[in-house]
Amino acid sequence: MPFDLGATARLTAECRDPGGALVTAATAVATVTLPDGTTATPAVTEESTGRYQADYVTTVPGRHTVHWVWTGPAAAYTDVLDVLEAAPPAILSLADAKQHLNLRSSDDDAEVRYWSIVTTRAVEYYTGPIVPRPVTEEHTVRGASAVFLLQAPVQEVTAVDQLLTGAAAYTVGDLAVNGATGEVYRPDGGRLSGRLRFTYTAGRTVFRENIPAGARIILQHLWRTQRAGRRGAVAGGGDDYSVTEPIPGIGYAVPNRALELLAPDRLPPGVA
Template sequence: MPYDLGATVRLTGECRDPGGTLTTAATAVVTVTLPDGTAIAPAVTETDTPGRYQADYVTTTPGHHTVRWVWTGPAAAYTDVFDVQEEAPPAILSLADAREHLNQKSTKDDGEIRFWNNATTLAVEYYVGPVTPRSFTEQHRVRNAQAVVLRRTPVIAVTAVESLTGAAAYALDGLDVDDNTGELFRLDGGLLSGRLRITYRAGRTAVRENITGAARIILEHLWLTQRGNRGGLAGGGQDYSVTEPIPGLGYAVPNRALQLLEPDRLPPEGS
């Protein structure tokens, strides 16, 4: 499961000889490669069990990390990966709400619940756009355009418009945006031109019950699907059927969730 940004990851590796026996090595090195390509080599110690090594790494960057263990005397190697989530992952449901809906009384599965809760958020936002408010940055190349259409809606506010071609920047107080369509335009009726880097916040300051209800249905569907037949449905036998695959999501979203999301569904591309 992903680690929180700033958490300590305990890395472990086993050095085995060609016959598969745990063996104390002459040297042991572990290298963590960060998402930006930089590499860090934390200090390695051998545990009380000969041939088993560990190292602690404090996470500093969200994203996918690679771990590479290398031993000599005997020569051995081992590669693994781990993920670090953003400081504020965009979950629609709190961990407490997710745990309660899944009827989980213990906290032992919290890591797994958080994983599927984040996956649920991505599934919901596939249909309705950003739910949890957060910042996005996009580049647009426009030439004498009446408006620039931002890719994620609903838009809360545009926070910066930067020209990347040396032209004069557009002042924010001279611009306005349509929250629902994402159209950014000049208040004086003038045209927009150039390559622009636009930073804005999108999401919902208030989340309606149809969205949180759909999130609960999708979460339970994903939870029960990946756990096989362990445990029943929260309400006992609800319809979690999925009649047809959905482009980009397969069979991840039940029909009942789609019906709840319908009032906030994004218009089809090109419409």
């Protein structure tokens, strides 16, 4: 499961000799490679013969690589760890997700949070961003009447800068924004030009009950597919959550009932 930003990730690995037996190595080093290419080498301890661990405090979000190297005997092992962004998008809180899944203990909290984030991505594939987030993106514009931002709906555009110099290209107050489609244009009829960097906020501050309701159904569906064999359950079973037709781009991950609930907030045609 991904780690929260700032949390301590406990890294574990086993050193085995060429015959496969656990052995104590002469030296043991764990190297963590961060997403930006920098590295860290947390202290390593041997908890029992051949079983090593290192505690690494996460500092940046993204995919990290963990490379273990032992000498005496020579051995190596590579793994990965993922670190969430500071505020990972989630339509459902942990409490809401657990309530819908009828979970009372905290044993599965990490997995529930993970699938809740996956659920949010599935909902937003269909509706566009729901959870508000800052976005920066670049557009090369040659005398266009409008620019369509890639992550609609858009709450507000906060800056439009020249990509090469960083200087303001347009005053935000002189631009108009269609929040539903992400269209940015000049209300005076003028054209937009240049290599531009747009900074804006995507998502919604308020959304209707059909969106978290659809998210609950998707979460329930995904959770059930992960629980095949428990108490006789069948992966993906249950008519209430069945999918009769694959959805382009997301296959069978989203039940039809959830799509029906999300339909009023579907992205306008042509909006990515």
